[in-house]
Amino acid sequence: MTPVWTVVALPVALGVLTLLAASGNAVLGAAASGAPAPLRHWDDPLRAAARALVQQRRRTFAADRLLSRVGVVTLPVAALLAAVVLPLGTRAVADWSVGVVWFNAMEVATWAAVWLTGWGPNSAYALVGGYRYLAQGLAYELPHMFALITVALGAGSLNVTRVADAQDGLWFGVWMPVAFAVYLVSALAMAFWGPLAHPVADDVASGAAVELDGPDRLVFAVGRYALLVVAAAAAVPFFLGGGAGPWLPAPVWTLVKTLVVLGALLWAGHRLPVLRMDRFLEFAWIVLIPASLLQMLVVALVVLD
Amino acid sequence: MQVAAFWALAVTAVASGVAVFRVDSMARATFALLASFLCVGGLLLLLDLHYLGALVVLMMIMEMLVMAVFMVMYMMNPAGLMPMTMIHNGRWALGISVAVFAALAAGIVLTPWPPRRGAPPDDPTYALGEAIMGPKMLVMMGIGLAILATMIGSVVLSTDRGRYDREDPR
Amino acid sequence: MGLTAYAAGRPSALLVGVPGAAAVRLAAEAEVRRLGWASASSPASASVLVVCGDPGPSLAAAIDAAWNGVPSPRADVRLSSPGTVRAALADVPATLADLPGQRASAVTGSWRPPAAAEPEHGHGHHMTGAVHGLAMAERADDRDGLKLDVLHLPFGPVLPYWPDGLQIRMAVQGDVVQSAEAAFLDPSGPDFWDEPGARRRAAAHLDALARLLGVAGWRAQAERARLLRDAALDGTPAATLLPRATRFARRVARSRTLRWMTDGLGVHARLLARLDATTTALAHLDDPEPLPPEPDVLGVLPSLLAGRDLAAARLIVAALDPRP
Amino acid sequence: MTLDAFLLLAAALFSVGLYGALSQQSIVMLMMGLELMVNGIVVAGGAFWYYIAPGAADGQVLVLVAVTVMALEMAMGFAVVTALFRARDADLTDDAEDLRG
Known part of the structure; x- marks a missing residue:
């Protein structure tokens, strides 16, 4: 059975990393836009959280509050459940045989x-934001699945811990570069972050999140950052050899690699404009899918002989 | 613990299945259907079919979202703000489905099911993979061809633009 | 209470520009940047509504509608001249933090549709099938040959990276624009950008560039454009200004992603034209030539927007950047 | 957690789906009924595999086929509804009874 401490350690680690990601992003954003004294923005997320907690709730007209509530709560819960299969060092909370599919x-x-x-508040911008995420999902999901299948093919197992252990010779990120690149793009898309933040972009006044107020806004933001953290943390066992590494113990290496990938994702957020989903969909289906299929073919040939 | 989980999931599955046809809002109907599928995915996990359980959860979420697109596009009253009954010959349908359920239930309870033959393998997913790539290869190819035919058929049916005139000139 | 005071320490500001009073907006933006406040993109996420200038009647009505959407604790700041900006914004945290005052003015009840929900124009039949006082959307053919719902959506004056005081009423199917009517809400007298001088001209281009980059989702470069605009206006010498501007122009012009997102709409060409105009203006700071008058942009806008999706429509509006 | 319990659940889901398929006027809702019926088959397939023949993988293959059939049925259904909506601006089953072009 999994030791009890991992069940407690996972939410705590995810919470700390989420806060770290949020304040890191605030400082990076301020620095990238040349604001005076960017470091004082480290506590922006805490201020935003305080604002959200003291905010009065409003009702939009003829809104479907149940579905909106379900949508907002699903985000952090999905992030936590996705992190359940990721090894915190050597032990994952739930070491299932189908971790990758889960x-x-x-x-x-x-x-x-x-x-x-997006659908809940019965607001035009929110609905446009919600539908943009569907287009984004249809665009990034297939290349993302092929990348995960390539990783499972290379490791010969769907169990995340075994995938991490199968890379002791050579990291998958090194000899599956296309799959790694496709995974990083879909990591951004999972958390609708940076260039793939079209569903909550400024051109529709923060799209799906336009009518969120009070605790809903806080839970939605926490969920979004948690997803970014989990996407970065998942890149470690899939492509960067899990906890393996000289000198330091496994959990420390996992943390270091996660922070590196997280930093890269946050930095990309401020370096690129937002991609419009109709153009990204075309690019994903015409370029990314053939590329990830080719990558899978190469890996299959290597694994077979 | 497993029995409690089974009954909880089973009752939720049937309740949300019934809710699909009771609620006014189409969005709520779609997500009641999704809830029913998620419960079935959980039940498959209970039956040690881990791969198929996760697969059902994965595919059903995507399918229900695509269904939500069409449901909002075509339905006159997607948010159910103007309750209207879209039922025709309801009584007759209810009668038939209750009769079907009674017949099935009687069949289930009365037939002496054979005892279990063989033990579940330690990794059912591996067994499924072996079967699909081995003796059941024909099934895999059949599914592949069916998916290809559906993709082409649905695109041809649903688009009214010809193959050559591209809508937004690049 | 600690949390309210902590939240009020750095509120989230939603700036609303008034046509003709751009100077007040620039001063307010600079002050918000100096105080390090967050910038809100929708009334729901704002705690301070900052109105830069004195709005006319119809713009005031739109601002009141937005004010109804701002949840309390909230503050409404009306700025009439650049001088009063610093003092007015300084006591905002105090108003946000005093709970009794906020409770007295808290918004009560939910938004109701305006009494005369616009009846179907043309045939004034009784609104059949009204739902909660709103007419059901009528349907029209769309570009795929289907008859889908049409939604009349005002792209109001209170919107991030949006020209001051502009309102575009769009008939939208899904997020494809069927038809659009553009108008300025009570455009007032002489415009701040019309005064002669190369610095003013460069600042006008940079202001438009900031909006375009903001709509394209590149907040970092949009803020840098605004910093350059403020530097150009408050008289920094060309020696320090020109290298910064050329570096900014080169980085924006060379971005392949930006070109990929904006080509095919004519937006990228206008972007490059504005960048060149900015750098040439900053190169000769002494020539007094004012900003060339814009051709009739409002007239051509509806034909450009028809058939585009919302993202492309916003880019086109930001690229043309109509001025009252 | 016996086989009979699982099969009763499958039968219940199947009947609810049948009721929906028979009683709903809108084609989209009719397809939701069909999906529920296939959902019942998935439960039955899993139960038969676990309780009767876990050795062979036939039960699992049946579930895989059932899930794929659900996806295909939905895709084709929405293609037909789109074509019908364009041709006759209707999405109700009553207007789709004849096969005239």
Whole structure:
């Protein structure tokens, strides 16, 4: 059975990393836009959380509050359930034989979360934001699945811990570069972050999140950052050899690699404009899917002989 | 513990199945159906079919979201703000489905099911993979062809633009 | 209470510009940046509504509608001249933090549709099938040959990265624009950008560039454009200004993702034209030539927007950047 | 957690789906009924595999086929509804009874 401490350690680690990601993003954003003294923005997320907690709730007209609530709560829950299969060092909370498929299933739950958040308040911008995430989902999901299948093919197992152990010779990120690149793009898309933040972009006044107020806004933001953290943390066992590494013990290496990938994702957020979903969909289906299929073919040939 | 989980999931599955046809809002109907599927996915996990359980959860969430697109596009009253009954010959349908259920239930309870033959393998997913790639290869190819035919058929049926005139000139 | 005071320490500001009073908006933006406040993109996420200038009647009505959407604790700041900006914004945290005052003015009840929900124009038949006082959407053919619901959506004056005081009423199917009517809400007298001088001209282009980059989702570069605009206006010498501007222009022009997102709409060409105009203006800071008058942008806008989806429509509006 | 319990659940889901398929006027809702019926088959397939023949993988293959059939049925259904909606601007089953073009 899994030791009890991992069951407690996972939410705590996810919470700390989420806060770290949020305040890191605030400082990075301020620095990238040349604001005076960017470091003082480290507590922006705490201020935003305080604002959200003291905010009065409003009702939009003829809104479907149940679905909106379900959508907002699904986001952090999906992030936590997706993190359940990721090894915290050597031990995962739930060491299932189909960890990779479970991770993918939990991450698809964000489709439902963002669409419901968009549909709930009966507001035009929110609905446009919700539908943009569906287009984004249809665009990134297939290449993302092929990347995960390539990883499972290379490791010969769907169990995340075994996938991490199978990379002791050479990391998958090194000899499956296309799959790694496709995974990083879909990591951004999972958390609708940076260039793939079209569902909550400024051109529709923060799209799906336009009518969120009070605790809903806080839970939605926490869920979104948690998803980004889980997407970065999942890149470690899939492509960066899990806890393996010289000198330091496994959990420390996992943390270091997660922070590196998380930093890269946050930095990409401020370096690129937002991609419009109709153009990204075309690019994903015409370029990303053939590329990830080719990558799978190469890996299959290597694994066979 | 497993029995409690089974009954909880089973009752939720049937309750949300009934709710699909009781609620006014189409969005709520779609997500009641999704809840029913998620319960079935949980039940498959209870039966040690881990791969198929996760697969059902994965595919059903995506399908229900695509269904939500069409449901909002075509339905006159997607948010159920104007309750209207979209039922025709309700009584007759209810009678038939209750009769079907009674017949099935009688069949289930009365037939002496054979005892279990063989033990479940330690990794059912591996067994499924072996079967699909081995003796059941024909099934896999059949599914592949059916999916291809559906993709082409649905695109041809649903688009009214010809193959050549591209709508937004690049 | 600790949490309210902590939240009020750095509120989230929603700036509303008034046509003709751009100077007040620039001063307010600079002050918000100096105080490090968050910038809100919708009334729901705002705690301070900052109105820069004195709005006319119809703009005031739109601002009141937005004010209804701002949840309390909230503050409404009306700025009439750039001088009063610093003092007015300084006591906002105090108003946000005093709970009794906020409770007295808290919004009560939920938004009701305006009494005369616009009846179907043309045939004034009794609104059949009204739902909660609103007419059911009528349906029209769309570009795929289906008859889908049409929604009349005002792209109101209170919107992030949006020209001051502009309102575009769009008939939208899903997020495809069927038809659009553009108008300025009570455009007032001489415009701040019309005064002669290369600095003013460069600042006008940079302001438009900031909006375009904001709509394209590149907040970092949009903020840098605004910093450059403020530097150009408050007289920094060309020696320090020009290298910063050329670096900014080169980075924005070279971005392949931006080109990929904006080509095919004519937006990228206008972006490059504005960048060149900015750098040439900053190169000769002394020539007094004012901003060339814009051709009739409002007239051509509806034909450009018809058939586009919302993202493309916003990019086109930001690229043309109509001025009253 | 016996076989009979699982099969009763499958039968219940199947009947609810049948009621929906028979009683709903809108084609989209009719397809939701069909999906519920296939949902019942998935439960029955899993139960038969676990309780009767866990050795062979036939039960699992049946579930896989049932899930795929659900996806295909939905895709084709919505293609037909789109074509019908364009041709006759109707999505009710009553207007779709004849096969005239």
